[in-house]
Amino acid sequence: MTKKSKEGLSVKKQENFSEWFSQVLEKAELIDLRLNMKGFMVFRPLAAITIENMFRLYEEELQKKGHKPTLMPLVIPEENLKKESSHVKGFTPEVFWLKEIGKEKLALRPTSETLYTPMFKLWIRSHRDLPMKLYQRGSVFRFDTKATRPLIRTREIIWIEAHDAFATKKEAEAQVQEDIDTTEKIMHQKFGIPFLAMKRPQWDKFPGAEYTVGSDVFMPDGKLIQQPSTHLMGQKFSKAFGAKFKNIKGKEEYLWTTAYGPAMSRILASIISTHGDDQGLIFPFCIAPIQVIIIPIFNTKNKNNIIKEATKLKENLNSIEIRTEIDASEKRPGEKYNHWELKGVPFRIEIGEKEFKTKKITLATRDIKEKQTLPIKNISELKELGKEFDTRLKEKAEKFMKGKIVNCKTKQDIKKAVNEKKVAKVNFCSIEKQGEKCAEIIEKEINAEVRGTLINKKERPTGKCIICGKPAKEVVYVGKSY
Amino acid sequence: MTKKSKEGLSVKKQENFSEWFSQVLEKAELIDLRLNMKGFMVFRPLAAITIENMFRLYEEELQKKGHKPTLMPLVIPEENLKKESSHVKGFTPEVFWLKEIGKEKLALRPTSETLYTPMFKLWIRSHRDLPMKLYQRGSVFRFDTKATRPLIRTREIIWIEAHDAFATKKEAEAQVQEDIDTTEKIMHQKFGIPFLAMKRPQWDKFPGAEYTVGSDVFMPDGKLIQQPSTHLMGQKFSKAFGAKFKNIKGKEEYLWTTAYGPAMSRILASIISTHGDDQGLIFPFCIAPIQVIIIPIFNTKNKNNIIKEATKLKENLNSIEIRTEIDASEKRPGEKYNHWELKGVPFRIEIGEKEFKTKKITLATRDIKEKQTLPIKNISELKELGKEFDTRLKEKAEKFMKGKIVNCKTKQDIKKAVNEKKVAKVNFCSIEKQGEKCAEIIEKEINAEVRGTLINKKERPTGKCIICGKPAKEVVYVGKSY
Numbered sequence: 020m021t022k023k024s025k026e027g028l029s030v031k032k033q034e035n036f037s038e039w040f041s042q043v044l045e046k047a048e049l050i051d052l053r054l055n056m057k058g059f060m061v062f063r064p065l066a067a068i069t070i071e072n073m074f075r076l077y078e079e080e081l082q083k084k085g086h087k088p089t090l091m092p093l094v095i096p097e098e099n100l101k102k103e104s105s106h107v108k109g110f111t112p113e114v115f116w117l118k119e120i121g122k123e124k125l126a127l128r129p130t131s132e133t134l135y136t137p138m139f140k141l142w143i144r145s146h147r148d149l150p151m152k153l154y155q156r157g158s159v160f161r162f163d164t165k166a167t168r169p170l171i172r173t174r175e176i177i178w179i180e181a182h183d184a185f186a187t188k189k190e191a192e193a194q195v196q197e198d199i200d201t202t203e204k205i206m207h208q209k210f211g212i213p214f215l216a217m218k219r220p221q222w223d224k225f226p227g228a229e230y231t232v233g234s235d236v237f238m239p240d241g242k243l244i245q246q247p248s249t250h251l252m253g254q255k256f257s258k259a260f261g262a263k264f265k266n267i268k269g270k271e272e273y274l275w276t277t278a279y280g281p282a283m284s285r286i287l288a289s290i291i292s293t294h295g296d297d298q299g300l301i302f303p304f305c306i307a308p309i310q311v312i313i314i315p316i317f318n319t320k321n322k323n324n325i326i327k328e329a330t331k332l333k334e335n336l337n338s339i340e341i342r343t344e345i346d347a348s349e350k351r352p353g354e355k356y357n358h359w360e361l362k363g364v365p366f367r368i369e370i371g372e373k374e375f376k377t378k379k380i381t382l383a384t385r386d387i388k389e390k391q392t393l394p395i396k397n398i399s400e401l402k403e404l405g406k407e408f409d410t411r412l413k414e415k416a417e418k419f420m421k422g423k424i425v426n427c428k429t430k431q432d433i434k435k436a437v438n439e440k441k442v443a444k445v446n447f448c449s450i451e452k453q454g455e456k457c458a459e460i461i462e463k464e465i466n467a468e469v470r471g472t473l474i475n476k477k478e479r480p481t482g483k484c485i486i487c488g489k490p491a492k493e494v495v496y497v498g499k500s501y
Numbered sequence: 502m503t504k505k506s507k508e509g510l511s512v513k514k515q516e517n518f519s520e521w522f523s524q525v526l527e528k529a530e531l532i533d534l535r536l537n538m539k540g541f542m543v544f545r546p547l548a549a550i551t552i553e554n555m556f557r558l559y560e561e562e563l564q565k566k567g568h569k570p571t572l573m574p575l576v577i578p579e580e581n582l583k584k585e586s587s588h589v590k591g592f593t594p595e596v597f598w599l600k601e602i603g604k605e606k607l608a609l610r611p612t613s614e615t616l617y618t619p620m621f622k623l624w625i626r627s628h629r630d631l632p633m634k635l636y637q638r639g640s641v642f643r644f645d646t647k648a649t650r651p652l653i654r655t656r657e658i659i660w661i662e663a664h665d666a667f668a669t670k671k672e673a674e675a676q677v678q679e680d681i682d683t684t685e686k687i688m689h690q691k692f693g694i695p696f697l698a699m700k701r702p703q704w705d706k707f708p709g710a711e712y713t714v715g716s717d718v719f720m721p722d723g724k725l726i727q728q729p730s731t732h733l734m735g736q737k738f739s740k741a742f743g744a745k746f747k748n749i750k751g752k753e754e755y756l757w758t759t760a761y762g763p764a765m766s767r768i769l770a771s772i773i774s775t776h777g778d779d780q781g782l783i784f785p786f787c788i789a790p791i792q793v794i795i796i797p798i799f800n801t802k803n804k805n806n807i808i809k810e811a812t813k814l815k816e817n818l819n820s821i822e823i824r825t826e827i828d829a830s831e832k833r834p835g836e837k838y839n840h841w842e843l844k845g846v847p848f849r850i851e852i853g854e855k856e857f858k859t860k861k862i863t864l865a866t867r868d869i870k871e872k873q874t875l876p877i878k879n880i881s882e883l884k885e886l887g888k889e890f891d892t893r894l895k896e897k898a899e900k901f902m903k904g905k906i907v908n909c910k911t912k913q914d915i916k917k918a919v920n921e922k923k924v925a926k927v928n929f930c931s932i933e934k935q936g937e938k939c940a941e942i943i944e945k946e947i948n949a950e951v952r953g954t955l956i957n958k959k960e961r962p963t964g965k966c967i968i969c970g971k972p973a974k975e976v977v978y979v980g981k982s983y
Contacts, residue, residue, distance in 0.1 A: 053623055054574065054581075054616065056605065061620060062572035064635070071570060088553060090544035092536065092657055093575065093609075093640055099536075116600040117609075120644060123538065127575075127599075127609075134536065138543060141535055153546070158575055158639075162602060175574055 027357055031297050036240040043291060047300050047362050050169050058167035058174030065362060068308035070177065070283045074156055077179055077205050077281060084197060086152040086181055091134045097124035099133040103259035106132065109226020113161040127160035132227065132256050132278060135182035139274055140262035146186050149264060154181035170288035171244065171501055178282035184274045186266060191251055191275035195232060198249035198279040199474065202234050206246060211303050211413035212236055212289045213420050214246055215496060217471035220450040220458060229253035232474050236289045237420050241440020243470060243500040246289060247281035293416050300363025301386050303412055304405035311336055311343040311401060312359045316352050316371030329370050339399055360385060365408050366401060386411060430485065433497055437467045442498035446491035448484035457486035461497060470496045509839055513779050518722040525773060529782050529844050532651050540649035540656030547844060550790035552659065552765045556638055559661055559687050559763060566679060568634040568663055573616045579606035581615040585741035588614065591708020595643040609642035614709065614738050614760060617664035621756055622744035628668050631746060636663035652770035653726065653983055660764035666756045668748060673733055673757035677714060680731035680761040684716050688728060693785050693895035694718055694771050695902050696728055697978065699953035702932040702940060711735035714956050718771045719902050723922020725952060725982040728771060729763035775898050782845025783868050785894055786887035793818055793825040793883060794841045798834050798853030811852050821881055842867060847890050848883060868893060912946065912967065915979055919949045924980035928973035930966035939968035943979060952978045
């Protein structure tokens with residue numbers, strides 16, 4: 020589209036994704052790591068505004084589905100954290116503990132089941148109080164011993180966690196489905212990130228859950244990244260905390276609970292990786308901090324007139340709720356084009372002498388790199404063009420994903436698929452406990468993971484487990500992951 | 502207005518404010534303390550939504566004034582925290598430390614100067630990068646050894662902190678004024694909470710600041726509570742972190758910085774205390790989670806018709822962005838009235854057979870406890886009525902404050918004023934270091950504090966210091982405080 024400037028990226032996304040990702044975070048001024056705390060990041064305005072926009076879309080959808088916001092403390096008493104035995108076992112190694120103050124032993128919350136469940140116990144008396152659907156936005160903290168990566172693997176995670184309580188298992192299971200639908204409505208339909216909704220193998224579920232459904236998203240390097248997961252906690256936490264309710268017959272029962280955790284910081288990683296290109300970021304129109312950047316092209320003579328016209332245009336667009344800025348700095352137009360392309364702005368309006376006279380602006384579109392002219396009086400068409408922009412990003416991502424899944428009949432096939440940065444679909448004995456050994460063999464020999472089975476599509480295996488040769492009960496997906 | 506039900510308050514606000522405040526938090530289902538962690542709270546939906554609405558108004562105003570959002574880590578390296586000597590001294594006793602993991606010594610941030618200043622150092626090269634005005638919303642943590650009180654004195658504070666950098670002291674001082682203006686525009690004009698903008702005595706400033714301007718708000722018990730404060734940091738932090746910029750002549754200088762910290766959790770305490778009455782909460786219309794509650798009054802025969810009409814009305818109000826709910830539960834109308842009065846909903850619409858037939862609803866207004874009728878076709882007038890509602894709350898609070906300040910000539914006068922739950926205005930030697938001894942005498946003998954001088958009104962003392970008898974340089978305000 021334009022020549023590369025100094026501030027641009029020096030690598031191509033396809034050639035070195037890892038370096039491309041680091042450069043984008045830094046050069047587009049999204050994330051800064053120079054506080055030098057392992058796993059902790061500074062979100063610069065471009066990232067902070069995007070995350071705020073993501074939160075708003077997510078929270079709107081959760082509220083539409085009956086969830087109410089709450090705010091829990093950032094810390095948890097040790098006693099709470101240790102109530103549910105498999106939860107303790109899973110999370111204890113990852114907990115940041117505070118130095119003791121008096122007798123209180125507190126931890127930074129790694130997740131908040133052990134804050135919500137005791138409150139459910141106090142807030143819920145009878146079936147008339149149910150369902151209770153709550154959420155909060157905020158940070159959780161996990162001390163991950165693996166290598167950290169900005170946005171992808173961090174020690175502070177910025178997320179929403181929804182915690183819901185129900186009278187029956189059936190309703191709780193329906194909630195798990197609703198959560199998957201929320202991921203579909205927001206992450207896929209709005210942010211343009213398609214995913215595989217995977218019921219995780221028993222050995223890979225959330226510590227304390229009956230089962231977990233994760234959403235697996237492809238990264239450009241062929242690895243999968245787990246995005247929002249939802250968990251059927253069943254009655255495990257309610258039993259640990261004694262959280263009961265009186266059913267319609269007046270009999271006491273334990274609550275059925277679920278949890279859902281979309282992490283904005285992590286989803287942002289997928290948005291950047293999926294949509295970005297060799298020029299830099301491409302933000303979906305619906306969450307872009309700046310949706311339209313106006314570049315006035317002026318000389319000393321016509322500067323005032325052009326800027327005036329640009330300002331009018333900006334106010335016009337702002338009034339129809341299109342987030343618009345003007346770059347009236349003294350840089351050359353070409354430099355400005357590069358700058359705002361790097362920053363992922365969906366549309367650029369160029370307005371100079373010609374546009375001023377003809378009353379038609381020049382419109383450049385970030386993803387397809389095409390220019391068109393648009394009469395100023397039709398400027399509100401940008402709303403529609405914004406929707407088309409997002410549809411285009413989504414469809415491109417869907418196409419990318421489609422080509423990534425390969426039916427495999429042998430270990431060799433899997434190896435080949437994984438080496439080609441794809442995901443293997445294979446017959447497998449079981450995702451219950453008894454399948455774990457076969458999964459370990461895959462991990463050891465192929466260095467890939469059994470991610471689970473599709474939750475919303477019953478896929479029938481047509482033969483034997485690809486590893487142990489026993490009758491296959493499942494069709495599972497195998498790939499590398501973050 | 503209606504009879505008292507079981508769920509109502511059992512004390513009057515004027516008779517026992519402290520108990521009234523506790524009961525409101527609990528019975529209106531705002532705050533829950535039963536996690537039993539000293540100084541940490543659970544914000545239930547009513548409080549969480551109110552705080553979200555407060556954040557949005559505050560952030561909109563900050564952004565209008567050129568601030569950009571950021572997100573800093575919740576933790577700070579020990580090394581950063583200890584860079585500025587008076588800051589360390591002031592905050593160290595209040596810091597929550599994490600247990601060490603490897604070599605990293607981390608603390609929960611008590612405030613974020615020591616995160617922003619090192620980033621300013623990296624982000625700002627020259628005067629062309631200035632001013633840089635940033636903020637974040639989030640939690641800070643202070644281990645307060647005094648008795649904690651929900652919302653008022655807590656260990657986790659939910660706030661906004663704005664951190665700004667400038668090329669000159671003059672601009673930094675103008676920012677302090679702008680911050681006071683923001684408090685005026687939002688806390689006073691929107692939330693209806695008037696305040697005294699006080700330049701704090703040197704012995705009461707923010708640790709590390711050149712000077713601090715606090716905003717003092719009256720509580721119903723006559724004590725003052727400090728609401729948003731703004732600090733001229735001067736070059737103290739920039740010198741500690743070596744944060745310089747090249748001025749217009751190409752010469753390196755240290756940055757001038759400011760900080761501003763409106764705490765939503767604490768301002769909520771003032772909103773509750775100032776506007777509430779013996780029936781419970783009264784939320785300003787502009788931040789009320791529910792602005793209008795519709796109570797359908799039906800019998801088995803007309804239930805369907807009435808509910809249908811109520812739903813139409815609700816949709817109508819929602820479409821003009823008035824947050825409206827229907828209470829269609831099986832409780833008696835009187836119970837519902839009490840319930841929603843306790844929860845502070847500004848307007849109640851009653852719609853029954855009569856209203857259905859005459860196409861005029863009955864409108865009850867929470868603060869003045871009056872009913873009126875309003876033709877359904879004029880329902881959009883509620884927007885205007887909402888503004889008048891907020892003006893009424895604000896003017897009532899202003900009137901309350903006006904009567905609270907008393908000119909005092911002797912120690913006896915001060916004692917009397919303070920005992921009458923008022924604030925004394927007195928001639929005082931100095932709010933510089935040399936005045937501290939006189940302040941200590943006041944604290945010891947009268948158990949009251951010298952809060953400072955009005956920042957935006959130069960009040961000339963007319964005689965001698967009320968304590969030491971030396972010529973008075975200042976007119977200060979003396980009162981009890983939270």
